[in-house]
Amino acid sequence: MSVPLDQRPAAPARTTGAPSGPGGGPGRPRRTLSRPTPAGLLAALTLLVLAGGGVWSAVRLQLNVATVVDSAGNAADFVGRMLPLSFPPAAELARLTWQTLAIVIAATALSVVLSLPLALLAARNTTVGGPARAAARTLIVLARAVPDVVFAIAAFRVFGLGGMTGVIAMGLHSVGMVGKLYADAVEEIDEGPRDALRAAGAGRLQQIVGAVLPQVLPSLVATALHRLDINLRVSVVLGFVGVGGLGHALSNAISRLDYQEAMALALVVLLLCFAAEAVSGAIRRALLREVTDRSRPREPRRLRVRRGGAPKAVGARTAAVRTRPTAPAEATARGPARRISPRWDASRVRRLGWTALAVALVAASVVGADVSPSGLLDGVRALGPTLGEFLPPSTGGMADVLLADLWTTLQIALAGTLIGLVLALPLGALAARNVVRSPAVARSFRTVILCVRGVPELILAIVFVVVTGLGPVAGAFALGIGSVGLLGKLVADSLEEVDPGPAQAVLAGGASRVQVFFSAILPRAWPTTLGHLLYTLDVNIRSATLLGVVGAGGIGYDLLNAARVLRFDVVTTVVLMVLALVLCVEGLAVWLRKVYA
Amino acid sequence: MTAGTTAVARPAVAAPAADDTVVIRVDSLTKRFGRGDTALTALDDVSFEVRRGEVVALLGLSGSGKSTLLRHLDGLQAPTSGGGTVLGTDLATAVPAELRALRRRIGFVFQQFHLVGRLTVLENVCTGALGSLRGPRLGLFSYPRAVREAALGRLERVGLADWAFQRADTLSGGQQQRVAVARALMQEPSILLADEPVASLDPESSGQIMRLLKEVAEQGRLTVLCSLHQVDLALSWADRIVGLRHGRVVLDIPARGIDRATVMRLYASVGADAAVGAPGPAAGAG
Structure with a gap:
């Protein structure tokens, strides 16, 4: 990937030396390119190394046409073995599906319950003090750092096969994301209303509940729904380490080499993911619309109608305004029965209905996932001993194997990200409304990206494991396809966020659409795109670890094996190794973002 | 205190303007x-x-x-x-x-009104009474009836009783500032x-x-x-x-x-x- 060096229009063509005026004497030629900065060079070099690493990894893993062609035979064979799909009996399928949903919903609810207080402590504007804030932040970062599979391995020790293991594992790990996003949302609020409550003598808790929570409520719900989607996917992986539901049935089917049932279950998971995405997506869009509506300036529509229209003609227009359900005329009539709560109009009934439904669903899930207070207590009691089994970390005398596998994991992630980038850049560009002329084209590419995004990486990995055989190739392909969904969407979004002004100016200057894209849109979107790319690499390193669990190569396999032979201290070592790698990538991302900001 | x-002023004492x-x-x-x-x-x-x-x-x-x-x-x-x-x-x-x-x-009125846009006008006015209430409140129903009545009275005072159950961010700037004044009046400052x-x-x-x-x-x-x-x-x-x-x-x-x-x-x-x-x-x- 070639990088335009310093993007900043620094010092327009510095005239070096010779005091040559505009018409200039025969001095040294003026610079027509900006002087490269050391940081810029280093950043470009780093990106080149990363890109080169991606290509090299792809070559080393033998991701090439030959492999694909070789696999084609496997694929045909595989299709033969998985057809006809054999679904479990309907009742069994319904039970498994409900169990999965219940675990996922209860886990997400648990993460929300844990995240909210943590986020309030972690947010700059609501925390109670420096140490509390640092502690809350540390907990959130830790929750994200430890993979859910590891939480599941630990929870399995305490709760055994069943719902609780999944609820605890996903609930705790989700705090890493949910808590962080909640804290961000709290920090982004408009401080004004809170200031007003403080000025009126409201206490700290009153201020937070009265002015902070109402502002962040939509984004709290949206984040929870987003996490619900993610957890649904994760629950399949966790089936391999003893969380009940569809994932567990899937893992059993695979170990029995019953591909007909395995693929049938995979299809059910896929459909479930699509359905969940559709539902939560619709709700999230509605919530976000509300949020953006709020920030738009209001026209004083009502006021004008009243002021201008009311005295003269109490015509149809005024009457229409009056009869709007939200402006009850009788509120002003000083009758004895003055309304002090809103009336039960359709929207209020609808709101209450949805809220009741959500509460009922969460309650049913808690029951369905076998969450019980006594179980939770057992968990708290077992916390110490279980933690003891994981500490101190140990390599189990196979440090060289672990390091080699970590290296493989990095290769898988790099190759997967490269595949993702190569596919996602054009797809993302074609899905951006301001790049493509026809909205229909943009919309259809968006749909393609959304569909890819809807497929859980694990399902891809299982399919590739079967097609290309156990090993890193399957992992790289699965991550590559998976990245297309994530990266394609992010690229399209960051392209669409570009300020349309410069593009119009360049277009007005007679440039072609391709020229406009490269000179006025891409440069502006580059820093964010780069950020997304590094984020994808970060995600892929974590995913590469998880995919190892299902046999897609790398260090995840060691993780699963260590857990099977009860070497939990080795599990800790693996987690720390992956963490160190992820931290390196994150550090790199922070630095690169600074250079290209 | x-x-x-x-001399300590007592708000309740009736006094001529500018004593x-x-x-x-x-x-x-x-x-x-x-x-x-x-x-x-x-x-x-x-x-x-x-x-x-x-x-x-x-x-x-x-x-x-x-x-x-x-x-x-x-x-x-x-x-x-x-x-x-x-x-x-x-x-x-x-x-x-x-x-x-x-x-x-002390009532305080801000340049930017500082209302919570998502909440109803009436609930925004009710928040002015938080200083004399115990505990956090979210939702109109969580305020005592008397507070809601009083809030409605303040809204009448500023001429916006008709808008009580509308979201605050649907009002014009001038209306929002009147709501803010009503909120300040809730404190009986x-x-x-x-x-x-x-x-x-x-x-x-x-x-x-x-x-x-x-x-x-x-x-x-x-x-x-x-x-x-x-x-x-x-x-x-x-x-x-x-x-x-x-x-x-x-x-x-x-x-x-x-x-x-x-x-x-x-x-x-x-x-x-x-x-x-x-x-x-x-x-x-x-």
């Missing part, structure tokens, strides 16, 4: 932001008094310290040195609980502080808000301190003008019968410091 050096009770006494109040060479002096040795029922306009350029001064009077910020007494509470020594008790008795209450509004809405502030001040025998940009508005509206420049009080005169040019010197540019300082009855009345 600490007993101040001056002799001093409700606000500011004494050598200084506020610096930052430290060392980069420190910014927002308020520099400010002293003045306000008697009960007085309607005072604070004038000055942006950055002259008007907002900072108002926030100090409500105990939202702590002075660097000096201090003052508001309703008998010593600003420099009061503990947080005392400051909270003080805030309950004895002092009303307003920080540029009309700076974001069109002239017609501005006029409405200023009339409303004056009316509620007269009806409730409130002491009002209001920072303003518009000199003419201040002259016609206030009893008294206090002018700030670079954090210092450079003007403190009755509004009646003064000449516009005197006030305009507040806004004069370069090197006018001395010019303003010299003729006016200098800083620190009292």
